[in-house]
Amino acid sequence: MIFRIWPEFLNTLQAGVQRRILPELWDWVFLPVLEAPSWVVPAVLGAVLLAGLARRRG
Template identity: 40%
Template sequence: MIIGRLVGWVLIALAFMVLGHDLLQYLSTGELQFILLGELWYNLFPEALNLAQAIVQRYLFPSLWDPVILTFLLWPAWFDFFVPGVVLILLFRKRKNRKRDR
């Protein structure tokens, strides 16, 4: 349970860091443009993105890359980190122990 919440909070922290980067770019250029997840991945690890595409298309399911994974790669990176983070925090939240009335 705690691992799920921890991963969720890390994803939300990453979302705010990427959003902060986008806002700093806006302040310096005057143009608000969000970095896409695929662009961020390519800037950090270009070989890993190409390798992931090759593995998915050759060994897993070829049509999984184009409509599914490519869609996520074309969304803003902060959104791709924020939504799963919130979902994980909600799924692994602490629940109150409820006493059953008998």
């Protein structure tokens, strides 16, 4: 989905992660997230936020 919207961003992101942080981080973290269906990342973030709210109230 990101490639359709902004393809240059992926090249810049990959180069930045591999050069400045850790080359393996691209393969271990970023690539699986980018290959997941586009609804997975917002769903996981929403679940984490809901769990945080439930924990705070309980």
